[in-house]
Amino acid sequence: MTSSTRTRRFGLTASQPAIEAAANAVIPMVPVTDARIVARSPRATLTTTTRSGAAPTTKRKEPTMDPQVSLWRALASGDPLAREQLLKEHLGLVHHVARQMSKTLAVKADFDELVSSGSIGLMSALEAFDVDRGLAFSTFAAPRIRGAILDELRRQDHVPRSIRRKTREISQAREALGRVLGRSPNDREVADHLGVDLQTLWKWRSDVEGAHHVPLDRSPSETETLAPTPIEVLADEANDSVDDLITREQEVHHLRDAILRLKEQERTVLSLYYFEELKLHEIADILQLTESRVSQIRSKALLKLRTELRPLREEVA
Structure with missing residues (x-):
């Protein structure tokens, strides 16, 4: 078999002397009765030659599934x-x-x-x-x-229902008073709103604190310093000028609903960035996108969230 014949057999042309030389060096001569696949590249072919000298038939190797x-x-x-x-x-x-x-x-x-x-x-x-x-x-x-x-x-959380109820009632009272007063209410105002005296309110608060009922997605040290959870950080970035009259609870509740209305790719980027705390380049690797594209998706999603939260600001303005 000549070198030119062998070159044509592997999808090469005579105008490729370097490749032809490499083929001559690494691909051995095979008996005319052999049939084998001689390369793994997409251009690899299966060549069958008969003793009768008939023209060889060539079949392209089919790609395999991942x-x-x-x-x-x-x-x-x-x-x-x-x-x-x-x-x-x-x-x-x-x-x-x-x-x-x-x-x-x-x-x-x-x-x-x-x-x-x-x-x-x-x-x-x-x-x-x-x-x-x-x-x-x-x-x-x-x-x-x-x-x-x-x-x-x-x-597995065994905090008594009564403690949960007191926590909820105090939170709702502070939220309602905040809307009306335009500021954070004091203990006397909260107690009056709940129809209890100060001693009862303080007892409730003591019961709540004694139960050590800390949100599961916040560490004790974070609670002590009032550091925000990921969803609260996202709320701040989505609405960096939220009116003081809007409580954190309202803000987070509306934000969760707004996130559900985002496109799946936008939700994925926000989840990986704020909740999994990945860097933009790490998210880009995961989603097989450029870092700039991930940044664009994140910015677009935050803009949508700001738009969703705007009516809430206007409602209490």
Whole structure:
């Protein structure tokens, strides 16, 4: 076989002397009865030659499906082995989320229990994930794993209902008075609004504080310094001139609803940036976008949130 014949066989041309020389050096002569695939590149071909000297027939190698995509396809068809393999492959994500949360939770929890609860979220994410949407599974699953852990911690929370009720009543009273007075009410005003005396109000407050009822997504040190949770940070950025008459509770409630109305990609960027505390370049890697594009998506989402919160400002102005 001449070098030119061998070159044509691998999709090369005579005008490529360097490539031809390389082909001559690394591709051995094969018997005329052999049929083999001789390269892994997209241009690789299968050549079959017969002893009769008939013209060779060439077939292009068909591309193979990504093994991960094949696994997701198998899971969608109900393959239990695919489910088991995907669970094993992504269990590390559960450990990662659990480690992050164990550092910031206000309550002490056993790490293994966090992992156990998070695994439920992982299984739920496996069932709901659509590989054709192009989103990385880790991006899709992390919020669900975190949510499953928080749900279990809340389920185990044994703060008495009476304490919860007192907390809610005091908060609602302060909120209502703030709208009317245009400032934060004092204890006397809150007590009068609730129809109780100061001693009763102080007793309620003591009961609430004694129960150590701290939000699950805020650490004790953060509570002491009134540092904001991620959703509160997002509220500040979405509306950096919110009127003082609007309470934090109102603000966060409206913001949660507004986030649900964002596009999925916008919600994902905000979630990764504010809740998972990733950098823009890290989000860009996950979503396979440029860092500038991620920044644009974040800015656009914040603009939408400001627009959503504007009527709330005008309502109490």
